[in-house]
Amino acid sequence: MNAYSSMSKGKLEKMYRSVSAHYEICKTEGLKLNMARGKPAKMQLDMVSELLNVLSSPEDCMDDGIDVRNYGELAGIPSARRYWAEILDCKPEQTFTGGSSSLNFMFDVISRAYSHGLLHSPRPWCKEEKVKFLCPSPGYYRHFRVTEFFGAELITVPMTSEGPDMDLVEELVKDPQVKGIWCVPKYSNPDGIIYTDSVIKRFANLKPAAPDFAIMWDNAYCVHEFDGEYVPFPDIIRLCAEAGNPDMVYEFASTSKITFAGAGFSVMASSVDNIAYFTKLFSVQTISQDKVNQLRHVRYLKNKAHTLEIMKKHAALMAPKFNAVATALNEQIKPCGFAHWNQPKGGYFVSLYTMPGTAKRALELCKQAGVEMTPAGASYPYGKDPDDSNIRIAPSLPPVAELEKAMDVFCTCLKLAALEKLLAN
Amino acid sequence: MNAYSSMSKGKLEKMYRSVSAHYEICKTEGLKLNMARGKPAKMQLDMVSELLNVLSSPEDCMDDGIDVRNYGELAGIPSARRYWAEILDCKPEQTFTGGSSSLNFMFDVISRAYSHGLLHSPRPWCKEEKVKFLCPSPGYYRHFRVTEFFGAELITVPMTSEGPDMDLVEELVKDPQVKGIWCVPKYSNPDGIIYTDSVIKRFANLKPAAPDFAIMWDNAYCVHEFDGEYVPFPDIIRLCAEAGNPDMVYEFASTSKITFAGAGFSVMASSVDNIAYFTKLFSVQTISQDKVNQLRHVRYLKNKAHTLEIMKKHAALMAPKFNAVATALNEQIKPCGFAHWNQPKGGYFVSLYTMPGTAKRALELCKQAGVEMTPAGASYPYGKDPDDSNIRIAPSLPPVAELEKAMDVFCTCLKLAALEKLLAN
Numbered sequence: 005m006n007a008y009s010s011m012s013k014g015k016l017e018k019m020y021r022s023v024s025a026h027y028e029i030c031k032t033e034g035l036k037l038n039m040a041r042g043k044p045a046k047m048q049l050d051m052v053s054e055l056l057n058v059l060s061s062p063e064d065c066m067d068d069g070i071d072v073r074n075y076g077e078l079a080g081i082p083s084a085r086r087y088w089a090e091i092l093d094c095k096p097e098q099t100f101t102g103g104s105s106s107l108n109f110m111f112d113v114i115s116r117a118y119s120h121g122l123l124h125s126p127r128p129w130c131k132e133e134k135v136k137f138l139c140p141s142p143g144y145y146r147h148f149r150v151t152e153f154f155g156a157e158l159i160t161v162p163m164t165s166e167g168p169d170m171d172l173v174e175e176l177v178k179d180p181q182v183k184g185i186w187c188v189p190k191y192s193n194p195d196g197i198i199y200t201d202s203v204i205k206r207f208a209n210l211k212p213a214a215p216d217f218a219i220m221w222d223n224a225y226c227v228h229e230f231d232g233e234y235v236p237f238p239d240i241i242r243l244c245a246e247a248g249n250p251d252m253v254y255e256f257a258s259t260s261k262i263t264f265a266g267a268g269f270s271v272m273a274s275s276v277d278n279i280a281y282f283t284k285l286f287s288v289q290t291i292s293q294d295k296v297n298q299l300r301h302v303r304y305l306k307n308k309a310h311t312l313e314i315m316k317k318h319a320a321l322m323a324p325k326f327n328a329v330a331t332a333l334n335e336q337i338k339p340c341g342f343a344h345w346n347q348p349k350g351g352y353f354v355s356l357y358t359m360p361g362t363a364k365r366a367l368e369l370c371k372q373a374g375v376e377m378t379p380a381g382a383s384y385p386y387g388k389d390p391d392d393s394n395i396r397i398a399p400s401l402p403p404v405a406e407l408e409k410a411m412d413v414f415c416t417c418l419k420l421a422a423l424e425k426l427l428a429n
Numbered sequence: 430m431n432a433y434s435s436m437s438k439g440k441l442e443k444m445y446r447s448v449s450a451h452y453e454i455c456k457t458e459g460l461k462l463n464m465a466r467g468k469p470a471k472m473q474l475d476m477v478s479e480l481l482n483v484l485s486s487p488e489d490c491m492d493d494g495i496d497v498r499n500y501g502e503l504a505g506i507p508s509a510r511r512y513w514a515e516i517l518d519c520k521p522e523q524t525f526t527g528g529s530s531s532l533n534f535m536f537d538v539i540s541r542a543y544s545h546g547l548l549h550s551p552r553p554w555c556k557e558e559k560v561k562f563l564c565p566s567p568g569y570y571r572h573f574r575v576t577e578f579f580g581a582e583l584i585t586v587p588m589t590s591e592g593p594d595m596d597l598v599e600e601l602v603k604d605p606q607v608k609g610i611w612c613v614p615k616y617s618n619p620d621g622i623i624y625t626d627s628v629i630k631r632f633a634n635l636k637p638a639a640p641d642f643a644i645m646w647d648n649a650y651c652v653h654e655f656d657g658e659y660v661p662f663p664d665i666i667r668l669c670a671e672a673g674n675p676d677m678v679y680e681f682a683s684t685s686k687i688t689f690a691g692a693g694f695s696v697m698a699s700s701v702d703n704i705a706y707f708t709k710l711f712s713v714q715t716i717s718q719d720k721v722n723q724l725r726h727v728r729y730l731k732n733k734a735h736t737l738e739i740m741k742k743h744a745a746l747m748a749p750k751f752n753a754v755a756t757a758l759n760e761q762i763k764p765c766g767f768a769h770w771n772q773p774k775g776g777y778f779v780s781l782y783t784m785p786g787t788a789k790r791a792l793e794l795c796k797q798a799g800v801e802m803t804p805a806g807a808s809y810p811y812g813k814d815p816d817d818s819n820i821r822i823a824p825s826l827p828p829v830a831e832l833e834k835a836m837d838v839f840c841t842c843l844k845l846a847a848l849e850k851l852l853a854n
Contacts, residue, residue, distance in 0.1 A: 075691045
C-alpha cells in the first residue's frame with residue numbers, strides 16, 4: 005500500500021470505495037465502544053480492592069494520635085502530607101492534602117485568585133482589566149475551561165517534544181496581563197511528553213512581569229509509567245525557590261489513577277507561604293477534609309516504593325491496550341502517510357495528528373459507527389484546533405478485544421475522512 | 430441564695446470573695462477541657478463503626494449498574510440522591526449529592542453567585558455596587574464568614590423563639606441589595622430553635638426585591654433529636670414553589686453528625702432548574718464526587734427509618750451531656766438571676782445569655798482555668814455581640830465527668846465576671 009499523497013485520483017477513488025464498504029459493514033454491527041475518557045478499567049479497580057478493607061475498626065482510625073473520624077487537621081493528616089511529600093519529593097509542610105478531586109484544588113486556586121487574589125496579587129483578578137493565561141496545546145481541556153470560566157483570555161503555546169515552547173513562554177510572560185500557565189509536566193495530556201530538565205529549569209527561572217504569575221503544575225501522571233521503569237522528576241517547588249521564585253508554582257496530584265477514579269485523595273503542594281495563605285482561605289469553605297479516606301489511602305499505599313509496585317500492576321493491565329493502539333495505527337494508518345502520533349511510555353493517552361481539516365469529520369464518522377472519542381479540538385483553547393488535526397485516544401477503559409474493534413473503526417474513519425478531503429480537492 | 434440584683438454591696442463583696450476562692454482552686458487543677466465545638470464524641474463515632482465495613486469487594490461497589498469506583502455521575506449516585514430526598518422530603522432530581530462538607534456546598538453557591546451570578550441574577554454579585562446578607566443572630570459564624578469573605582454587608586436579624594424576626598425580614602428584603610439570608614431551620618445554631626410552620630411559610634412567601642434572593646437553608650440538624658421523638662419538618666422547596674418562588678431556596682445537609690464528622694457525605698437540594706444550573710457550574714470544577722463514600726453511606730444508613738434508629742443511639746449518648754449542662758446551670762446559675770438559657774431537644778448546642786457586658790470576660794476567665802469555649806461574640810456578624818452576653822456551649826465532645834468539671838469552672842467564671850461588673854459600678 006502506498007501513501008495517499010502519491011496516489012492518482014483513480015486510485016484514490018478505488019481506495020475510497022473499498023474503505024467506504026468496510027465502514028458500512030462496521031456501521032451495521034451496532035457497536036457501542038468508548039475511547040473518550042482516561043478512565044481506569046474494571047480490572048485496575050478490582051486490583052486495588054484491598055483499599056476497601058484497610059480500616060475496619062475504631063482503633064484503625066487513630067493516626068499520629070488523631071482520630072480521623074472527627075473534625076480537625078484542615079490541611080490533612082500528617083501521614084497523608086508525608087506520603088505526598090515523598091511522592092513529589094517536597095516537604096510535608098509544603099503540602100495541603102484534600103478530597104477526591106485535584107481538579108477542584110486547581111479550580112479553587114484560580115477561583116480565589118479571581119475573587120481575592122493570590123499571595124502576591126496587587127488586586128483580585130476580577131478587578132484586573134484583563135487576565136491572560138497560557139495554554140500549552142494540545143493540553144487538557146478541563147484546565148483551559150477553568151481559566152475560561154473566570155474570563156481569562158486563553159493563549160495557545162505550542163508543545164514541542166521537550167515540553168511547551170519555552171522561547172515563546174519566556175517572551176509572553178513579559179506581558180503583566182499574563183497571569184499563569186497550565187502544565188502537565190510528566191506524560192502530558194494528551195501528548196504523553198515528559199518535560200525535559202532544561203524546560204523545567206527554564207520554568208523555575210521565568211521572570212514574569214506579573215508578581216502573581218502562577219505555574220499550575222498538574223503532576224497527574226507522576227508515577228504512571230506503563231512501559232519501562234519509573235522516571236524520576238525534579239522537585240519544581242525547590243527549583244523555583246532556588247531561582248528566587250519561591251511562590252510561583254502550585255503542584256497538584258491525586259490517587260484517582262492509582263486507586264479509585266474520583267474517590268481517591270488529592271494534594272496541592274507549594275511554598276510554605278502559599279500553603280499558609282491558602283489554608284487561611286480554605287478555612288472559610290470547609291472544616292476539614294475527608295481524613296478517613298486519606299488514612300485509608302495512606303495505610304494501603306504505604307509509601308512511594310509500595311505505590312510504584314502497585315503502578316507496575318496497573319502497567320501490566322495498561323500496556324496491552326497501548327500496544328493494541330500502536331499495532332492498529334502502524335498496520336492501518338502508517339502506510340497511508342497522512343497521520344503521525346506519539347508513543348508514550350506512561351500517562352493515559354495517545355495523541356494523533358491526522359490530515360489537517362479532517363479530525364472533526366473522522367470523529368463524526370466514528371460516532372455514527374458507535375465509537376465515542378474525545379471531541380476533536382477538545383485539547384485546544386476554546387475547543388478549537390486551528391488545524392482540525394489532533395485526536396486524543398484514550399485506550400484504558402475498554403477490554404483489549406473491544407479496543408481492537410474500536411481501533412479498526414477508528415482507523416477506517418481516519419482513512420475515509422482523509423480520502424473524502426483528497427477527492428473533494 | 431438570692432439573685433445578685435437584690436444583694437447589698439457588702440453581700441456582693443462577700444460572694445465575690447467566695448467565688449474567687451473557688452476559681453483559684455479550679456485554676457490550680459491544670460484542667461484542659463473543651464466545650465468549644467460541635468464535635469461528636471468518640472463513643473458516637475465508635476457506635477457507627479460498621480460503616481467502615483459495608484463495602485469490601487468489587488461486587489459491593491456496583492449500584493444501579495454504576496461502578497462507584499470510576500468517574501461519572503456528577504450529581505451523585507441515584508441511590509444517594511434518593512436517600513437525601515427521603516430525609517428532606519423532596520425529590521431525587523432536586524438533589525445534588527457531594528463530598529464530605531456541606532459547608533463547601535454553601536461556600537460554592539455564594540462563591541459562584543459572586544463570580545458568575547445565580548440563575549436569576551442580573552449580573553454576578555462582584556459587579557453589584559453592594560450586596561447585603563441577612564444574618565439571624567445568634568447564628569453560625571461559619572455562615573456569616575462565607576458572605577463576609579465575599580464582601581457582603583452582614584445585617585443582623587434578631588432571633589425569636591419561633592425563628593428569625595419575620596416582620597423585620599419581610600421589611601429588609603424590599604431592599605434590592607439584600608441578596609439572601611442564612612437559616613438553620615431546625616435546632617438553630619446555637620439557640621436550638623425550631624422554626625415554626627408559620628415562620629417557614631413566611632419564608633416561602635417572601636417577596637424580595639432582588640430577583641436572585643437566596644435563602645440558604647442549612648438543615649444541619651434535620652434528624653438530630655436527643656430528647657424525644659423525631660420532629661417532622663415541611664419541605665421548604667415545595668413550599669417555595671407553591672408560593673411562586675421555585676428557585677429561591679438552597680437546602681443543605683450532611684451526615685457529619687450522623688456518621689463521621691468531616692468524613693460523611695453532603696447534599697444540596699433545590700429546584701430542578703437550580704440543580705441543572707449548578708450541575709453545569711460544578712462540571713467545571715470536578716469530574717465526579719466520591720461515590721464510593723456515598724455508596725458506603727447509603728448501604729449503611731439505608732433509609733430514613735434506619736437513620737432515625739441510629740439517631741436514637743446518638744441521642745442516648747448526647748442526652749446525659751445536655752442534662753449535665755442543664756443541671757449545673759439550674760443549680761449554680763439560676764438562683765443568681767443574671768442569666769438565662771435555652772433547653773433544646775436536639776442539635777448540638779446550649780445558648781446562654783449571661784449578664785450583658787460580661788461574656789468576654791467570663792470566657793477569658795474560663796481560658797485561664799483551662800476550659801476552652803467558643804469565643805464570645807462568635808455567633809454574631811463580624812464576631813461582635815452588641816450586648817456581650819451570648820455564649821455557645823457545646824457539650825457533645827467531653828465525657829460526662831469532664832463535662833461536669835468544665836461546667837463547674839464555667840459557672841464559676843460566669844458568676845465571677847458578673848460580680849466583677851456589679852462591684853465595679
